[in-house]
Amino acid sequence: MVRRFFEQSYLYHKGRRAAFHAEEFILHEMGYPLITLIFYCLIASYSFNTTNLTSWVIGNAFLLCTNACVFKLGIAFDGERYFGRLRSIIASPCKKIPLILANGLFPALFAIGASTCGFIVGSLIFGVDFSGVNLALVALTIICAMASAACFGLFLSMFGLMTDSMHLILNVVSYLLMIFTGAEFPVSQLPLAGRVISQLMPLTKAIAAMNTLFEPEHGRFWILLIAEVLTGAVYALLARTLFGFAERSAQRNGRFDLF
Numbered sequence: 164m165v166r167r168f169f170e171q172s173y174l175y176h177k178g179r180r181a182a183f184h185a186e187e188f189i190l191h192e193m194g195y196p197l198i199t200l201i202f203y204c205l206i207a208s209y210s211f212n213t214t215n216l217t218s219w220v221i222g223n224a225f226l227l228c229t230n231a232c233v234f235k236l237g238i239a240f241d242g243e244r245y246f247g248r249l250r251s252i253i254a255s256p257c258k259k260i261p262l263i264l265a266n267g268l269f270p271a272l273f274a275i276g277a278s279t280c281g282f283i284v285g286s287l288i289f290g291v292d293f294s295g296v297n298l299a300l301v302a303l304t305i306i307c308a309m310a311s312a313a314c315f316g317l318f319l320s321m322f323g324l325m326t327d328s329m330h331l332i333l334n335v336v337s338y339l340l341m342i343f344t345g346a347e348f349p350v351s352q353l354p355l356a357g358r359v360i361s362q363l364m365p366l367t368k369a370i371a372a373m374n375t376l377f378e379p380e381h382g383r384f385w386i387l388l389i390a391e392v393l394t395g396a397v398y399a400l401l402a403r404t405l406f407g408f409a410e411r412s413a414q415r416n417g418r419f420d421l422f
Contacts, residue, residue: 168265171261171262171265172265172266172268176269192231192273192276193276193277193280195230196227196277196281199223200220200224200281200285201288203219203347204216204219204288204289207347208289216285216289216291217291217292218374219347220282220286220289220291221285221291222345222370223281223346223347224278224285225281225308225344225369225370226341226344226346226366227278227280227281228274228309228312228313229312229337229340231271231313232270232271232309232312232313232315232316233312233316233319233337233340234333234337236266236267236317236320237319237323238330239266239316239323240320240321240323241323264399266317266320267317271309271310271312271313274312274313275306278305278309279305296377300376301373301376303388304372304376307388307391307392308366308369308370311365311366311369311392311398312365312366313395314365314396314399315364315365315398317398317399317402318398318401318405319332319336320402321401321402321406321409322405324406324409325409339360339364340365343357343360343367344365344367344370345371350371363394364394365395365398367391368388368390368394369387369388371383371387372384372387
């Protein structure tokens with residue numbers, strides 16, 4: 164069962180990336196996100212007139228997962244429809260949770276790589292000092308954050324069964340992540356409604372947890388990290404629930420789309 168899960172994950176990855184050469188893949192997955200991080204950190208430096216860019220490097224390094232976990236996973240079922248596999252997925256009697264999670268394995272791994280490179284680039288270019296930080300906890304936070312973001316992307320992908328406007332939805336969500344996760348400015352500066360929304364978004368707690376590692380006291384670290392993991396689990400369950408709804412609707416109506 165475990166071997167089949169990883170084989171299915173690899174096949175999903177090959178289906179999405181088989182057309183790329185290795186250098187094209189690396190530049191697309193790493194080059195573009197890192198340029199984006201540098202761009203936003205430079206804007207923050209001149210906008211806030213500061214050279215201490217630690218919080219912006221942390222926030223934008225986590226947002227590097229947007230390309231893999233939101234845009235790539237968000238159109239997963241659009242791709243299944245395009246390649247003609249949607250009928251087999253919905254009509255098959257297999258369990259759907261492994262099928263859904265298999266879509267997110269490789270994007271989550273690449274998002275971990277992109278975020279790690281973001282922290283390295285932030286350290287080299289913007290002088291973020293990791294010398295006094297527990298690197299094991301940094302790695303754990305990145306892994307938990309990217310898993311949560313991947314579950315969020317899988318949740319978004321379910322809307323591909325309900326609408327033909329996924330590109331609009333995904334672009335709006337990418338900006339919502341920038342606004343409400345605390346990546347570009349503190350969550351405390353948001354109005355009350357914005358602070359409530361921020362707690363429902365992935366990455367918010369992980370960014371806050373990472374920031375605590377750069378402070379003398381980081382007692383809230385584990386609370387924030389566990390909250391991030393629970394957020395990802397909730398989105399995974401929501402994805403399964405929505406898929407079950409689409410599955411039952413297809414059985415009743417003889418259609419594989421809800422629009």
